[in-house]
Amino acid sequence: MLKKVRVQIVTDRFEAKGSLYETPAGKLLPTPLQDMPAKEDIEHMEMTVEASYHDDGDRVCIRYKESELSGMEGSVTSVSFRKSEPALISMLRDGSVKTALVFEPAARHLCVYQTQIMPFEVCIYTRSVKNCIEENGTLEMDYTVELRGAQAEHTAFSMRVLPVFDKPISK
Template identity: 30%
Template sequence: MKNVMVRIEGSQRGVDGEENTMEFITEGKQYIKNGAMYLVYKESEISGMEGSTTTLKLQEDEVKMKRFGTTSSDMVFKVKERYTTKYNTPYGDFKMEIYTKKIDRQIDEDQKGNIYVEYMMSIQGLMESTNKLNISIM
């Protein structure tokens, strides 16, 4: 397991066209297990999930994101596939559906680089958005 710096950039555009963006840099841990790369970092107040820890599991054709803490969720991103899960928040549990449009992964031999995920998300019919997530491992 090695220490890395992680930059997370995200944007979310609702059906009304309003776009929200966020960016933060944090320390994280990175390791390889059974051929998959794992990245673990703590969320911040900027992401709106302070008190939660995120674990990314990067495999050849999919990205799995697991969050636990003040908010928790288990999301799977695989191009042109739909994934349904539960989003647990301090305000209650919500059904969440994800449809992944694009994954671009550019990781070098030193395990540095970028992971880009573009996906549609619907939370229990209350909110629908197009999301872009860019994670840089430095």
């Protein structure tokens, strides 16, 4: 099934203390509650975009165009998961920015962030994934991301599928 939907994305980001690269496997950076900055130091972003929602019976994929607001205008993002593993999320971006990111609770993944200048290695540690896309249209992820050599950043990400454009996309 392929249909048009609207997707609301909300992120809250702030600099995290420590380094995912320098933290031994099995050890964690401080939790967000221990590390919470002042409200003015949190970067808050909300956007609502038109998207395609594809459910082939095994995998769900939500695909949308990034906007200027996200800083990745010209890129298309796909968020997908297998129904048998709803807590294992893949996020692929293609266009002006290219990434292949993996989010899995309590796991650290090395990924790639490709810019027009050069690729960067990215380390992601996901604290939690709450995937209720099939039940009520929501996905929440809590993770830390770090480009090698840059400050680690904590992100609380939420996506909500809005059931407004629920007609199948014509071919």
